[in-house]
Amino acid sequence: MQIPAFYIRDLPIYGDTILSPMAAYSDVPFRAICRQFGAAMHYTEFVPTEALLCDPNPLWRRLDVHPAGEQPMVFQIFGNDAQTILRAARRIVAWGADIIDINMGCSVPQISKKGAGVGMMRQPKLVAETFRLLTTHLNVPITGKLRLGWDEANQNYLEIAKIMVDNGAALVALHGRTRTQKYRGQADWEAIAKLKQAVDVPVLGNGDVRTIADIDRLKAHTGCDGVMIGRAALGNPWLLGRIDREQLTFRQITAVLRQHLHEAHSYYGTGDGLKNINRHLKKYLSGLALKPYLRAFREAATVSEFEDLIGEMETAVPSNLPLAKLRKIPHFL
Numbered sequence: 311m312q313i314p315a316f317y318i319r320d321l322p323i324y325g326d327t328i329l330s331p332m333a334a335y336s337d338v339p340f341r342a343i344c345r346q347f348g349a350a351m352h353y354t355e356f357v358p359t360e361a362l363l364c365d366p367n368p369l370w371r372r373l374d375v376h377p378a379g380e381q382p383m384v385f386q387i388f389g390n391d392a393q394t395i396l397r398a399a400r401r402i403v404a405w406g407a408d409i410i411d412i413n414m415g416c417s418v419p420q421i422s423k424k425g426a427g428v429g430m431m432r433q434p435k436l437v438a439e440t441f442r443l444l445t446t447h448l449n450v451p452i453t454g455k456l457r458l459g460w461d462e463a464n465q466n467y468l469e470i471a472k473i474m475v476d477n478g479a480a481l482v483a484l485h486g487r488t489r490t491q492k493y494r495g496q497a498d499w500e501a502i503a504k505l506k507q508a509v510d511v512p513v514l515g516n517g518d519v520r521t522i523a524d525i526d527r528l529k530a531h532t533g534c535d536g537v538m539i540g541r542a543a544l545g546n547p548w549l550l551g552r553i554d555r556e557q558l559t560f561r562q563i564t565a566v567l568r569q570h571l572h573e574a575h576s577y578y579g580t581g582d583g584l585k586n587i588n589r590h591l592k593k594y595l596s597g598l599a600l601k602p603y604l605r606a607f608r609e610a611a612t613v614s615e616f617e618d619l620i621g622e623m624e625t626a627v628p629s630n631l632p633l634a635k636l637r638k639i640p641h642f643l
């Protein structure tokens with residue numbers, strides 16, 4: 311019997327690696343691939359509350375759930391008004407959310423300067439009201455994802471996390487950077503350790519996890535319950551299962567690329583499916599001197615053309631060598 315790594319309120323989480331929410335990437339097809347390798351929990355791309363309260367629009371698709379199921383499924387939303395957030399959250403519970411997460415980390419000025427995303431961290435009262443309303447009126451656990459704060463001088467993640475928990479939050483995820491850092495500099499794992507000490511709900515640590523060793527180092531350094539992985543999972547879903555991509559053969563990589571292609575095709579259809587997989591392709595091929603193929607992949611008009619190109623690459627690369635050894639052949643890398 312599998313033992314849960316931790317619980318989010320009463321929901322068992324079977325594993326400690328979690329795919330980060332990533333707009334344009336953490337969609338139904340990519341989540342399916344990551345789940346297969348061991349992602350213990352799935353976040354959607356974030357969705358503005360306003361878009362959830364008007365007529366159907368394309369952003370609603372971000373809250374689709376794979377037909378095979380993907381529990382526990384976290385729907386991530388953002389807004390700057392507690393009542394509006396509550397109305398949106400109420401609506402989407404019925405769409406299959408196991409957990410609702412409030413994004414308090416987005417640094418994009420159009421969002422943060424309007425008081426949503428990381429802009430919420432400058433409004434402790436709004437945070438308190440939002441979590442109080444949501445946890446009072448909804449049955450699913452409510453969680454939040456933070457940054458360190460607005461800028462170097464205003465790192466109030468501890469204050470905000472305590473307010474969240476005092477108002478019923480069931481988990482806090484922390485990306486160890488400020489808004490001004492965006493994705494630059496080094497993520498502050500010390501802050502994640504401080505957060506874990508300060509709250510009595512599970513904590514997810516996030517930022518700069520690139521290798522299997524990083525997953526274990528972040529856990530050991532901070533005591534966090536789970537590790538949230540973003541950019542490093544792109545082209546490397548194996549990381550979520552602590553499988554070393556460097557030890558895989560090119561055929562093992564292309565087998566997953568093909569699977570991802572089929573997931574994208576069945577979810578988006580041909581045109582958008584090919585656009586989608588092309589976004590991931592460069593990442594799957596990273597570290598391999600296969601750039602000349604990228605243009606041909608972009609021009610592929612059908613899934614079978616795309617698959618033929620994968621086949622061409624496969625015949626060009628020795629099939630039995632792990633990437634670590636392929637790297638030693640100058641022609642390929």
Ligand SMILES: Cc1cc2nc3c(=O)[nH]c(=O)nc-3n(C[C@H](O)[C@H](O)[C@H](O)COP(=O)(O)O)c2cc1C
Binds near residue numbers: 416455538541
């Ligand atoms: C392309 C991209 C899109 C992102 N979209 C979201 C999002 O929708 N919601 C969110 O909370 N964070 C989003 N993030 C931030 C990531 O979830 C994560 O916090 C950040 O990338 C740091 O983790 P990493 O070093 O493992 O990438 C995004 C990051 C990237 C690179």
